[in-house]
Amino acid sequence: MPAHAAHHDDREIETLQEFDATVSARGTLAGFRIQAVDLTDRTRELLSTDTKGAIFLGCPMRENAAAKIRADGAMVFPPVPDLPFDPYRGLLYTPDELFAHLDKGYEHTPDALTYAWFQQTKADGDILASMLRSVHDDAVSDALDELLRGTRVVGVMGGHAMARGTDAYAGAARLGRELTRAGFTVATGGGPGAMEAANLGAHAAPYGDEMLTEALELLAKDPKFTPSITAWAKAAFEVRTRWPKGGGSIGIPTWFYGHEPPNPFAAHIAKYFANATREDGLLARANAGVVFLPGAAGTVQEIFDNATPNYYESRGEPTPMVLVNREHWTEKLPTWPLLQSLARERSMESRIALVDRIEEAPEALKRLGG
Known part of the structure; x- marks a missing residue:
């Protein structure tokens, strides 16, 4: 797995270590995006560093630091209080983070509390909540x-x-x-x-x-x-x-x-x-490529969600699709015959395979160009 920090946009700062390194090496934060970094103990740096055109997304900081960087022309999106998740997060979740407090029971974990918040706000139809969900999902994709x-x-x-x-x-x-x-x-x-x-x-x-x-x-x-x-x-x-x-x-x-x-x-x-x-x-x-193991409605949906861009080549070259378990995909849920019919005489035809056993999937993937 490649190291995270080597790849993101070099104007993005997502950890305190990156913040310190940037201030030290560049002497400026002008134009940077600082994402979900706790800057409460970096007031001196914020007061003495140019932040013109910078954007601070959900970064806790002292009020005098926030006033100064706003005066510089930076945009400050303050943290949202009382949320069980951070909508501006810069990194993906870890299992330890989502399952924190599991010893008290799953219902006490951030994962369960976030779901409870989602259910509540979805029922309310609150515009702020729907905006926060969108911001969060965009941050996760990034x-x-x-x-x-x-x-x-x-x-x-x-x-x-x-x-x-x-x-x-x-x-x-x-x-x-x-x-x-x-x-x-x-x-x-x-x-x-x-x-x-x-x-x-x-x-x-x-x-x-x-x-x-x-x-x-x-x-x-x-x-x-x-x-x-x-x-x-x-x-x-x-x-x-x-x-x-x-x-x-x-x-x-x-x-x-x-x-x-x-x-x-x-x-x-x-x-x-x-x-x-x-x-x-x-x-x-x-x-x-994608390997599809036996599943029900959700997996059938994923097969055709994947087949559609392959059919139209909307993401470029079709990617390999390997379905595992002949009986499941030809008799129980006969998805394979339809996928074959869709693929006929199109470039995706050489990129689909049906195998009986799970052990055959890696080889099939390789054969299809995965």
């Missing part, structure tokens, strides 16, 4: 683009119903591991089931093969996120504590499906309020 620049991303899609302890879950985990070992960055919808399994596999990539076997056994004790998200999440954190130096992968979940928690195995979590933004963002960033 952070995601910065993180993924220069990487080869493979999306792994599949249903949340796939339980820990099943052969299918173990297969999805091995898939995530093999893709990560092959140099791809695995990106999933960030939720439970098949998504969690692929993120777990990516986490397992640097370890020997026996680590994944042990981790799967540990997780099988809490197979689903119902009835207790707390127990389900704690089992995952137990695995992460035992094997802390995992491979990096991306989870892109949404608060739109509030009943569905993010999984703790994605190193970086791009969580959105708007599901449409999240769906399109996930597929658009899977520049090395």
Whole structure:
């Protein structure tokens, strides 16, 4: 996974370390964008540095510093009080951040509190809340683009119903591991089931093969996120504590499906309020292809969300699409025949494949040009 700081716009400052380095090296903040950095203890620097044309997004600071930089001609978007999330955040979430206070129960975590806020404000129809959700989602997209620049991303899609302890879950985990070992960055919808399994596999990539076997056994004790998200999440954190130096992968979940928690195995979590933004963002960033594991309505939707730009070549060359489990995609939910018909005599025809077993997916992806 590429280092974050090497890639973002060099006018963006997203950490206190970057702020100090910029003031020290440049002697000016004119024209910079400072995003969600706590500047309460940097009053001296703000008072003595030119900030003309700078934009401060949600940066706590002393009142005299704020007055001075406004007088310089900077724009100041102050922090919004009493929110369970930061709409101006500069970096993606981590599992530890979203699941903070899990020891008191999932309902006390920032993830659960943000969902509760979302439900409340959605019902109110409050214009400020909808604006904050949009600003947040845009900040998340910006952070995601910065993180993924220069990487080869493979999306792994599949249903949340796939339980820990099943052969299918173990297969999805091995898939995530093999893709990560092959140099791809695995990106999933960030939720439970098949998504969690692929993120777990990516986490397992640097370890020997026996680590994944042990981790799967540990997780099988809490197979689903119902009835207790707390127990389900704690089992995952137990695995992460035992094997802390995992491979990096991306989870892109949404608060739109509030009943569905993010999984703790994605190193970086791009969580959105708007599901449409999240769906399109996930597929658009899977520049090395997408593997579709058995799923239901959500996965069917993702197949055709991905097929449409491939059909019209609206994102350039079509990207590989690999569907796993012939019976599922030809009989249970006969998506493959329709996808084949759509692809006929178009350039995407050579970029789609149906395989029986999950173990065949990495090779199929390679064959299709992933």
